Each structure stands twice: as structure tokens, then as C-alpha cells.
Amino acid sequence: MWRGLWTLIARAARGPISPRSCTRQGSGAPAPSSGSTIFALSSGQGRCGIAVIRTSGPSSAHALRSLTAPQDLPPARRACLRQLSDPCSGEPLDRALVLWFPGPQSFTGEDCAEFHVHGGPAVVSGVLQALGSVPGLRPAEAGEFTRRAFAHGKLSLTEVEGLADLIHAETEAQRRQALRQLDGELGHLCHGWAEILTKALAHVEAYIDFGEDDNLEEGVLDQATREVRELEVALGAHLRDARRGQRLRSGAHVVIAGPPNAGKSSLVNLLSRKPVSIVSPEPGTTRDVLETPVDLAGFPALLSDTAGLREGVGPVEQEGVRRAQKRLEQADLILAVLDASDLASQSSCNFLDTVVIPTGARSPNPSGQRLLLVLNKSDLLPSNGPDPNPDLPPHLLLSCLTGQGLDDLLEALKKELAILCGDPSTGPPLLTRARHQHHLQGCLDALGHYKQAKDLALAAEALRVARGHLARLTGGGGTEEVLDIIFRDFCVGK
Ligand SMILES: Nc1nc2c(ncn2[C@@H]2O[C@H](COP(=O)(O)OP(=O)(O)O)[C@@H](O)[C@H]2O)c(=O)[nH]1
Numbered sequence: 001m002w003r004g005l006w007t008l009i010a011r012a013a014r015g016p017i018s019p020r021s022c023t024r025q026g027s028g029a030p031a032p033s034s035g036s037t038i039f040a041l042s043s044g045q046g047r048c049g050i051a052v053i054r055t056s057g058p059s060s061a062h063a064l065r066s067l068t069a070p071q072d073l074p075p076a077r078r079a080c081l082r083q084l085s086d087p088c089s090g091e092p093l094d095r096a097l098v099l100w101f102p103g104p105q106s107f108t109g110e111d112c113a114e115f116h117v118h119g120g121p122a123v124v125s126g127v128l129q130a131l132g133s134v135p136g137l138r139p140a141e142a143g144e145f146t147r148r149a150f151a152h153g154k155l156s157l158t159e160v161e162g163l164a165d166l167i168h169a170e171t172e173a174q175r176r177q178a179l180r181q182l183d184g185e186l187g188h189l190c191h192g193w194a195e196i197l198t199k200a201l202a203h204v205e206a207y208i209d210f211g212e213d214d215n216l217e218e219g220v221l222d223q224a225t226r227e228v229r230e231l232e233v234a235l236g237a238h239l240r241d242a243r244r245g246q247r248l249r250s251g252a253h254v255v256i257a258g259p260p261n262a263g264k265s266s267l268v269n270l271l272s273r274k275p276v277s278i279v280s281p282e283p284g285t286t287r288d289v290l291e292t293p294v295d296l297a298g299f300p301a302l303l304s305d306t307a308g309l310r311e312g313v314g315p316v317e318q319e320g321v322r323r324a325q326k327r328l329e330q331a332d333l334i335l336a337v338l339d340a341s342d343l344a345s346q347s348s349c350n351f352l353d354t355v356v357i358p359t360g361a362r363s364p365n366p367s368g369q370r371l372l373l374v375l376n377k378s379d380l381l382p383s384n385g386p387d388p389n390p391d392l393p394p395h396l397l398l399s400c401l402t403g404q405g406l407d408d409l410l411e412a413l414k415k416e417l418a419i420l421c422g423d424p425s426t427g428p429p430l431l432t433r434a435r436h437q438h439h440l441q442g443c444l445d446a447l448g449h450y451k452q453a454k455d456l457a458l459a460a461e462a463l464r465v466a467r468g469h470l471a472r473l474t475g476g477g478g479t480e481e482v483l484d485i486i487f488r489d490f491c492v493g494k
């Protein structure tokens with residue numbers, strides 16, 4: 001290969017993204033406020049066995065010495081039992097474990113100290129007050145520890161988002177996804193893509209500078225175009241999956257629908273394990289859409305109970321039916337409920353014809369709306385007989401009254417939700433935020449401009465724009481505004 005090409009690769013790499021360095025430099029973050037040392041309670045509020053208070057900044061060592069005088073600093077990263085006392089009055093505060101993390105080997109990259117104190121409110125407030133009296137220390141703002149970690153290149157932006165998601169994770173699937181993102185999987189993927197773009201850019205620039213030169217290896221430009229095309233395919237596949245990651249982060253929309261009295265509200269209460277909806281033998285009880293967040297077989301879901309779908313009712317119930325239909329259109333997964341002992345009724349047949357059959361039970365389309373058909377009140381059917389409804393689309397038998405069939409339903413829901421949300425244990429890294437989707441789409445659009453570019457200068461510029469989007473996804477060149485939005489998710493002490 002032409003020797004000068006590597007020089008060009010190096011030159012291209014000095015552009016807006018440096019594939020390896022941008023995760024570790026967090027160039028968009030504010031410079032860590034030099035001089036100030038922050039402190040906060042990092043464990044939850046309220047009475048507890050042990051509470052963790054930590055500091056970060058250059059005065060951490062001084063703070064640790066002041067509260068544990070006359071003893072000196074403990075060895076780095078080793079827990080030591082120390083008497084804590086107020087540096088001004090000498091008043092004993094607690095006997096606590098203390099830890100000393102000299103920078104840069106700490107969470108924030110700065111000197112850090114941790115005080116593992118007894119969790120009573122008086123102990124915690126006494127230690128916080130004592131820290132406040134040490135010169136150079138001030139209380140931390142929400143998310144400030146993480147922001148400093150980002151500013152010192154300890155975490156990339158996608159890892160910061162993973163950490164925020166981990167703190168807020170409520171279901172097993174959310175926890176798995178957040179941990180993967182915290183481990184930097186999405187960031188690594190973006191860096192791999194950025195490296196491909198850097199190489200393609202170097203090839204194009206080589207052609208601009210030395211196109212006429214006989215020494216330039218043949219097909220340099222073709223190779224760049226081939227790489228861009230492959231990247232387009234990879235980005236396109238990820239973007240098609242983008243809704244999955246967002247569902248995993250904010251919950252899939254699961255809408256329970258069916259004719260009146262089929263047991264929809266009973267099913268909502270059974271799945272959410274709380275009395276969300278009124279259950280009554282009187283048809284038309286539920287009118288407004290009732291929504292409740294639930295953990296469904298380890299996946300987050302927003303479960304909606306809706307009015308029974310029927311015609312010829314009064315204006316209030318009619319409005320309920322209209323709202324139910326609207327919610328059905330927005331559903332990721334429809335749980336269609338019918339009364340197994342009343343399948344021949346007009347309302348059951350209508351529901352089958354207008355909702356179940358058109359949507360297609362267990363639709364094979366992985367990105368479209370999904371549907372599970374549930375025949376409730378199986379306890380009213382003759383026991384141990386053959387399935388009384390072999391002609392219906394695939395369905396599950398359930399009794400909300402006895403709980404029979406619930407395990408099978410949860411298993412089916414797990415499969416459906418794994419398709420809708422992506423499997424965080426095995427699948428490719430997911431795009432969990434609109435921000436990720438925006439930058440990948442921007443990158444893809446720029447690659448489109450590359451292909452259409454009439455001259456090589458424009459083509460090179462398109463590659464630089466594409467690379468800029470990948471850089472911003474992981475935090476290089478991020479604006480203050482974006483960073484503020486992301487760090488707002490954190491609590492004080494994180
Ligand atoms: N036998 C039997 N009755 C049920 C079952 N599920 C619900 N019901 C009853 O059916 C009636 C209507 O239930 P509800 O949940 O309010 O139905 P909705 O109108 O579809 O929301 C109530 O009297 C429930 O107690 C079931 O599995 N078996």
C-alpha cells in the first residue's frame with residue numbers, strides 16, 4: 001500500500017473524532033471546577049443501617065484528615081475503622097469505615113474519600129455539617145460526581161446514560177440493558193464505526209491529494225465507497241431496531257381490549273397485582289383508559305385497561321369506546337380478551353372480526369403491532385374436555401378467577417416482549433434514547449450525501465459530518481445543553 005496513506009489516516013483521525021480517545025476525554029463536559037471539592041450523601045435518604053457519604057476534589061485528603069484527626073490517611077482503597085469527630089468542636093460523631101481513593105484511580109478521577117457511617121439521620125447530618133465546615137468543601141449538585149467522572153474521561157456519554165438507567169432500572173431486563181450500556185458496548189460499537197469512517201476519509205483525502213499520482217494504489221476510492229456502503233447497512237439495521245431499545249427503557253404499551261364483561265379489568269388487576277380497575281358484573285364499568293406501569297415477566301410495560309368495545313350505548317360509554325380504539329392503535333402489544341363461555345355472542349364475534357383477525361394473532365412481523373388472544377373464564381368450561389375453539393386463531397386459556405393459565409400467559413408475554421423490546425442478554429447493543437437515534441440517523445443521512453456528492457471535496461465533508469454524529473453520540477463535542485439534560489437524570493450524591 002502507498003506509504004503516505006497512513007499519514008493521511010493519522011491526519012483524518014485528528015478531525016472531530018479520535019476513535020479511541022473521545023470516550024476517555026469527554027470533551028463536551030465543562031472543565032471540572034478546579035479547586036472545589038464536593039460532598040454528598042450517596043446512599044438513599046432516610047433511616048438505614050449504613051449510609052455512605054463521599055467527597056471528590058483536591059481537598060478530599062484534608063477533609064478525611066480533619067474528621068479523623070489525629071490519625072493520618074488510611075492506605076489507598078482499604079477500608080479502615082476510624083473515630084469521626086467535628087473538626088471545629090472536637091465532638092465525636094461516629095465510629096465509621098473510611099476509604100481513601102487518590103485520583104486518578106477513583107470514580108470521578110479526582111481524589112475521593114468515603115465515609116461509611118451509621119445511617120441515623122443525626123449521624124448523617126452531623127458528618128455532612130462537619131464536612132461543610134472544612135475549607136474548600138461545598139455540597140454537590142445533582143449528578144455532579146458523574147459529571148466530574150465524565151469530564152475526567154472515566155465514563156463516555158453513553159456509559160453515563162447507562163449508569164443513569166441502572167439507577168432507575170425497575171425490571172430485570174432494564175437492569176441487564178443498563179449494565180451493558182455502562183460497560184460501554186454501544187460506545188465501542190460507535191468507535192468501530194468511526195474507525196471505518198476515518199479510514200474511508202483518509203482514502204478520499206489521499207485521492208484528492210494524489211489522485212494523479214501513479215504511486216497511489218488503484219481502487220482506493222472504490223474501497224472507501226464499499227466500506228461506506230457496508231456501514232450504511234449496519235446503521236440501517238440498528239435504526240430499524242431503535243424502537244425496541246426505547247420500549248425497554250420506558251416500557252412497552254400493552255393494551256387490554258375486548259368486549260364488555262370479558263374480564264379485562266380482572267386481568268389488569270391480576271397482572272399488576274393490585275386493584276387498579278373496578279371489576280363488576282355490570283357491563284360498561286370501565287370507561288376511561290386506566291394506565292399502570294408493571295413488570296411483566298421481567299420486562300417493563302405500561303398496561304392499559306380500556307372500555308369494552310360495543311355499539312349502541314350512551315354518550316359517556318361511547319366516548320370510552322372511542323378512547324379504547326385510539327389506544328388500540330398506539331399499542332405495541334394487544335392483549336385481546338374474550339369470555340370463553342360467551343364466544344357466540346354478537347360482541348365477541350364483532351371483536352374477533354374487527355380487531356383480532358385483522359391484527360393477526362401472533363403476528364409474525366417483529367416490528368409491527370403484536371397480539372395475544374386470551375380466552376378468559378376457562379373455569380366456566382367443562383373441565384378436561386378438548387379445546388372447545390379449535391377454529392379460533394391461536395389463543396391461550398385463562399381463568400382470572402382461579403389463576404389457571406396465568407403461567408402460560410406470562411411465558412407468552414415474555415416471548416412477545418422480548419421481540420418488542422429486544423433481548424438485553426444476547427442481542428446487539430440497543431439504542432435506548434431518542435438522542436442515539438437522532439445521531440445515527442444524522443450519520444446515515446451524511447453517508448447518503450457522500451454517495452450523491454458531485455466532487456471529492458464534498459464527499460470528504462459528508463464523511464466528516466457522519467463522523468461528527470458518531471462523536472456526539474458518545475460525548476465528543478457535546479453541547480452544554482445536551483449534557484445538562486442527561487445529567488439531570490441523576491440524584492445528588494451520584
Ligand atoms: N367465572 C369467572 N368470572 C370472571 C373471571 N374473570 C372475571 N370474571 C367476572 O366477570 C365479570 C366482569 O369482569 P371485569 O373484569 O369487570 O370485566 P371487563 O368488563 O372486561 O373489565 C366480573 O363479575 C368478574 O368477577 C373468570 O376468570 N372466571
Ligand SMILES: [Mg+2]
Nearest residue numbers: 264265285286
Ligand atoms: Mg372493565
